[in-house]
Amino acid sequence: MLTSTLVIVAIVIITALAFDFTNGFHDSANAMATSVATGALKPRVAVALAAVLNVAGAFMSTEVAKTISSGIVDDTLITPIMVFAGLTGAILWNLLTWLLGMPSSSSHALFGGLIGAVLVSAGVAGVHFGVIISKILLPALAAPLVAGIAAAIATRLAYRITPDAEGKSSGIFRHGQTISASMVALAHGTSDGQKTMGVITLVLVAGGFQASGTAPQLWVILCAGLAIGLGTYSGGWRIMRTLGKGLVDIKAPQGFAAETSTTAAILASSHLGFGLSTTHVASGAIMGSGVGRNAAEVRWGVAGRMAITWLVTLPAAAAVGAVAAAITLLGPIGVGIVLALLVVGVVAVLVVANRHKVTADNVHETHEVPVTSSTSAPTPTHA
Template sequence: MEHITLLIGIVIITALVFDFTNGFHDTANAMATTISTGAMKPKAAVAMSAVLNLVGAFLSVEVAKTISGGIVDESGIRPEVIFAGLVGAIMWNLLTWLVGLPSSSSHALYGGLIGATLFSAGTGAIHADVVMTKVLLPAVAAPLVAGLAALAATRLTYRLARGRDERDTAKGYRSGQIASAALVSLAHGTNDAQKTMGVMTLALITGGVLAPDAGPPFWVIASAGIAIALGTYLGGWRIIRTMGKGLTDISPPQGFSAQTGAATVILASSHLGFGLSTTQVCSGAIMGSGLGRKGGVVRWSTATRMFVAWGLTLPAAGLVGGLSALLAGQGTWGVTAVALAAIAASAWIWVRSRHEKVDHSNVNDVNSADSGDGAGGAATPADTGVLADAVLSVSPPPTEAALAASGEGIPAPRQESSRRPDQQPTTV
């Protein structure tokens, strides 16, 4: 029992670490457009988002119940399996943050848990019907719904403001952006913070601390909310830069429309218990706002790379989680080995991220972001390994302006793609 108690403690700490990475990985969902249009200063934006994520964590537990008693059979897995799944999710979060890709923390968590359960308990311990109806279908439908909502809202917004000087309406739209960003942050807390609550509750159930089908205790809700709020406050500046500048050129009316559409979809899904990806919803809304503006464009090359990364998330996190489960299943030494390997990998990623720092002072500086490898100078394919190579292959390419600013010539393969019409800035 003492071993189980210690192991549950390790699982809970690991879950909170994942929640923390979820916070700084997904800050861009709420604040990328607000920061890129200048509606709020970067530090003020992430501080507001952090507070509202914390508040949102206390508003609902429906998604937490989906995680703790829906995706996998809690009677068929052990705490070390949950630990292994969390390791897979954390590694994918950190790797995609390193290269500045807005992948789904939610799907990383699902993939890690499913992979670890599959490798340790077989397919019978996975509730395929729940995975299909509450994970996979929302993953496809939610970005489309958010994109269509943002497209319609953007067109309506510009129609209502027809004939008005853009400078006269910009201030009002920026105020609307602040309000809509606050709503997205609140919605993010009601959805993503609950996923960690669900994992912690699942660990307590498998360890015999809580009865089956129990809801998350108050201390679980509070700790998960605090962890995601702290991560949000640090700000995932690399991903904020990609979402704010890489998909389309956002004006205040577009930012307001995108955030409002995304918040509506996220809040509705939280009420229904759908554990969708807030990253995919917000990205879909941003693309919809780009299409909704007359003369606006979406940089489909960047969007396609994001789609590929989304497709890699579940299997990649699942593979890492599954291999970690095999090792952790060997006993105490296996759990220790997985923990040490995860710590070493995390430290390496952090060191690599220091090679070109991205923070609130240069988050809107696209030139320094996309020079070289398109990932903030974080890594190169030569020294990152197979999994990182796959991620780097879908990271945004450097812009022509970035290459010119760095003093490098434009390589032949990049020259053609950087001059396509959908890569050019759009003006009203």
């Protein structure tokens, strides 16, 4: 029995680290999209810097990890199989939104997947709805708005105080972006880097390998930090195109204002243990910077589609997590079926994405993200 439990726990931990990898490339744009768009950082340098700082940030706090491991669900009713089903929903939603270039919340995908799986397997008693409302849903509404307002004010001040903000002074803002983007990446590590730590800790508790209510172990922190760092370094160029060009044709003063506002919001929420979506915050700040410069330059159609994606992320991931959990109730055969479906889903998304690649070389040639038709400019040829 112990051997079979250990095998299941190991499979779920590997799946959790796979989710962490998708979190990294899905959210790398949060920190670096604006700096790449303004030319403050070269694409490859940007993601390498973000990767290192994501890993460093993962060691700075564990409050968000505790919220996940023993906050949103009752860890005394959770089994590793439930967590596996929840991760399936989160990974598939992350990949689908990445394919579409939509900056959706990896955090909400994770929360939704877990909630759906637990509701099917353990019932309503397994979910702490009060914590979900106070530490997930309310921050999801408030944080993007606060970051957007702060970025709009900061952008307006930047242009008022510095009349030639896009002229001679633009170099100063671009240099400032190197620092502000780095701070976003570090803050991202303190927030999203912890979420997989919380999931793995939840699995260890459920499997009887760790006491309930205890903090993540050092090896868990290290593995989660490295996984999100490697994912970040892979680029996530499809979403970076949307955030860097799709919402606003961003300039250096706007980028600096957006990144600074994003950092402040993320660090504050991480300290309070909020399961905040860094994607929501970064996107809100970028839109705010566009409003601060000239509201007419914001592509509100893209913003509207993004908002719809945000609204459906948690319930959509919950639905997939619930279906996966229902299948796992069949026993080992059910677990095998879910694992096979997860692999098929991942391969299918990668095959479609490979038809119309977005890379470091063409990430900002257009604001469109091609999926089924070749709508973007051709990728440049390099000798």
